[in-house]
Amino acid sequence: MLRNALEPWHLIVVVLVLVVVFGSKKLPDMARALGKSARILKSEAKAMKDDPAPASVQTPAAPAPASGAQNPITPTVVDSHR
Template identity: 75%
Template sequence: MLRNAFEPWHLLLIIAVLVLLFGSKKLPDMARGLGRSMRILKSEAKSLKDDRPDGTPHADSAARH
């Protein structure tokens, strides 16, 4: 049903709308901010996953060692 939901012209239309709404000068700053936010979110999620209150290792990390 949703196979091939996004075609190349969909992406072009989204980019055109973003340029019209925000202007070409704001888009690189917005993309940079989004990238920073994603890196922070990824590092925080990893630290939450790695922090165990009782100090026991995860089942998947024990298999790696």
């Protein structure tokens, strides 16, 4: 079914369509941008692979409120009947 799915004349048709759609002046810029993106992706993937992974993921504990300070989560009730 997929035998000989991509023949040389298929590539020629694709190139001709790209030239017609984007124009011959835009294609080198697009190829350059694609190459630059591929280099950045490759370097970032290598950097992620080289970085040591943390042994266990721990969430930092919330700091204790200072003495006399109110808990920022608990709302303060104001008595307005005075």
